[in-house]
Amino acid sequence: MQRIFEKIRESAGLEISQYAFDKILRAMATDSYGWRIVDISDQPFNLVAETLKQMENTGYLKFVGSRIDLTRNGKNLLRQRGIYPKADFRCTHCKGTGYDVSTYEEMIAKFNETLEKLPRPESIQNRWIMTPESIFRRAMLMVQKGNSAGKEIVILKDADLLSLALALTRLPDKITVLEDNREMADYLFNLSHTARLPIEVHEYDLKDAIPKKFFGKYDVFMADPPEGYESLMLYLKRGLALLRPGEGQAGFFGLTHTEASLRKWQTLQRELLLMNDIVITDILYEFTEYENENFQPDKIQADVPIFQQKPTVPWYKSCVYRLETLEEFEPLSEPIEIHDDLMNEEQLAYSKKTEIKEET
Amino acid sequence: MQRIFEKIRESAGLEISQYAFDKILRAMATDSYGWRIVDISDQPFNLVAETLKQMENTGYLKFVGSRIDLTRNGKNLLRQRGIYPKADFRCTHCKGTGYDVSTYEEMIAKFNETLEKLPRPESIQNRWIMTPESIFRRAMLMVQKGNSAGKEIVILKDADLLSLALALTRLPDKITVLEDNREMADYLFNLSHTARLPIEVHEYDLKDAIPKKFFGKYDVFMADPPEGYESLMLYLKRGLALLRPGEGQAGFFGLTHTEASLRKWQTLQRELLLMNDIVITDILYEFTEYENENFQPDKIQADVPIFQQKPTVPWYKSCVYRLETLEEFEPLSEPIEIHDDLMNEEQLAYSKKTEIKEET
Numbered sequence A, B: 001m002q003r004i005f006e007k008i009r010e011s012a013g014l015e016i017s018q019y020a021f022d023k024i025l026r027a028m029a030t031d032s033y034g035w036r037i038v039d040i041s042d043q044p045f046n047l048v049a050e051t052l053k054q055m056e057n058t059g060y061l062k063f064v065g066s067r068i069d070l071t072r073n074g075k076n077l078l079r080q081r082g083i084y085p086k087a088d089f090r091c092t093h094c095k096g097t098g099y100d101v102s103t104y105e106e107m108i109a110k111f112n113e114t115l116e117k118l119p120r121p122e123s124i125q126n127r128w129i130m131t132p133e134s135i136f137r138r139a140m141l142m143v144q145k146g147n148s149a150g151k152e153i154v155i156l157k158d159a160d161l162l163s164l165a166l167a168l169t170r171l172p173d174k175i176t177v178l179e180d181n182r183e184m185a186d187y188l189f190n191l192s193h194t195a196r197l198p199i200e201v202h203e204y205d206l207k208d209a210i211p212k213k214f215f216g217k218y219d220v221f222m223a224d225p226p227e228g229y230e231s232l233m234l235y236l237k238r239g240l241a242l243l244r245p246g247e248g249q250a251g252f253f254g255l256t257h258t259e260a261s262l263r264k265w266q267t268l269q270r271e272l273l274l275m276n277d278i279v280i281t282d283i284l285y286e287f288t289e290y291e292n293e294n295f296q297p298d299k300i301q302a303d304v305p306i307f308q309q310k311p312t313v314p315w316y317k318s319c320v321y322r323l324e325t326l327e328e329f330e331p332l333s334e335p336i337e338i339h340d341d342l343m344n345e346e347q348l349a350y351s352k353k354t355e356i357k358e359e360t
Helices: A002-012 A018-030 A034-041 A045-057 A072-080 A101-117 A132-144 A162-169 A182-194 A229-242 A262-275 B002-012 B018-030 B034-041 B045-057 B072-080 B101-117 B132-144 B162-169 B182-194 B229-242 B262-275
Strands: A061-064 A067-070 A152-156 A174-179 A199-203 A220-223 A250-255 A278-289 A317-325 B061-064 B067-070 B152-156 B174-179 B199-203 B220-223 B250-255 B278-289 B317-325
Touching: A002 A045, A018 A034, A018 A045, A018 A072, A034 A045, A034 A067, A045 A061, A067 A072, A101 A132, A101 A162, A132 A162, A132 A220, A132 A250, A132 A278, A132 A317, A152 A162, A152 A229, A162 A174, A162 A182, A162 A199, A174 A182, A182 A199, A220 A229, A229 A250, A229 A262, A250 A278, A262 A278, A262 B262, A262 B278, A278 B262, B002 B045, B018 B034, B018 B045, B018 B072, B034 B045, B034 B067, B045 B061, B067 B072, B101 B132, B101 B162, B132 B162, B132 B220, B132 B250, B132 B278, B132 B317, B152 B162, B152 B229, B162 B174, B162 B182, B162 B199, B174 B182, B182 B199, B220 B229, B229 B250, B229 B262, B250 B278, B262 B278
Parallel strands: A152 A174, A152 A220, A174 A199, A220 A250, B152 B174, B152 B220, B174 B199, B220 B250
Antiparallel strands: A061 A067, A250 A317, A278 A317, A278 B278, B061 B067, B250 B317, B278 B317
């Protein structure tokens, strides 16, 4: 195995451990479809793609369209390493999330209707967005936890339109979206105006200090940060700067296994818990699914053919974290230094020679 | 409100915050049944019981059998404080856990059958135990996460008989139970012998240092610690001492909101993350339900009448944490000093004049 591990390191600049390798093998034992292998392995995309490529080079598998075919050598390898396929006991009713969206069916219809009348601007259409079902599951989670009815909620960028979903529930007292994309901000303003919804939109770049009128003023924040470590922490620190002092405020954010390693999860957990008087109350595995509609295979480097075809199943999923503030919580006022790390070695876009930056 | 808060402090020795108070009010707005109020409020039992008592004393509510009846004053109070009933969107199929036990129906029947033939010893029957459904959900979670098939699993005390459930799946390579209760150890030995199951039972008191033959030898540990802070940490430290070095080992444990405040959750999270090279991968709300069968109302002090009647609905539930080890993980070898804190101010058993100990 050492040879494959070295090849992966050389080619992708990523370290792979025995354990991560076995998780990828386990995904291969479970499904042959490339995108499902990424989904099941819970490893950074680049690591999975590079591993598959090196295993093809070494004769353990063949690429057949968008699937892999294990060779005899490949099957032997799985047997030698004691790899079992991944079981799936997740409830089909709620897709393993524990939250049943059927109660919100009418609202989802209304949501889709609104979007048909007023489609998102093109620059946003090209981004990945959550499925409407997943958006409403987020909303339900917030309602169930008591973080929606009568609350003032702030959303840090909102390409997914959670603001619209929350507004349709008519429960929050106030919904504020902070958005740096001018087109999106204009769009949200129109949407809110046309549908007469209580959504406030403010143009604001998270890299700038938080305007005084927003600082420490909210009960709840929601964010779906890019997962480069610095951008991730930037979003969370801004979120924590927006919450009122004292206990009972909540923050929600998404985090994947596909763009963030468990090492990054750990660093984030440590930093969050020591940064302020907060506690993590929930970490919900694969709570959110994303649309494949806008997926652009040409943004992925062409050397792993099975990822050149548009995915036909949901495969990119995020987990949801929920934080709660305790008595000594104070909104964070520290200035934040930003270096540009929106891309890093665990990020999605697959490229053979990404410039690798050290982080954390 | 200050008067009620002071009364609660005086009488139960517990601090109550505006926020915790509102969570209890919210539960009261949602349901009138005492045990459901404890369940919904997600606050320590003693705090809920004392709050209800003081609210009765102050004319906000009346006790009617095992229910509460809000007076006009009580209803006004809820309105003034902007209290909304708690929504419930949890999937009825999987009880909001995301895990469907129907696949394991036959095994659950076999589990119950085994218990009919060989009932647990009396000293254990008087303890609270998980429902068979919940036991199998735990087992499914372990299987799904890849922490069961082909793994060596250690369980720290096992009144719930997770070992039996795991053995019935036939997936783990080895199941070891460490048990300090002699009667329980003998029982498990018989059970395993009679049903020809691969369960090893060892008599061992967690307060003693871990015997060398167990130290650093397992892939997975499972524990359901008592929730006094010291006992909680004792179990978790012992669990971490039993795992193999390096990445990919896992630990599972239960933790409630009924016997542990969010402050305790936070201290635990901070301590765990700094103690060793581990990450928290999942925190699953109310994953586990317990039987009411062995509930003994006479163990609860008689001054809050609505808790003198045996609960008729599941109300005591625990959340499940899952940890994973990373590369630098080393099994913990530090000696652990134990003071007797099996009871503390957040613990279940309701008593007006519990001796209060400072903790953490």
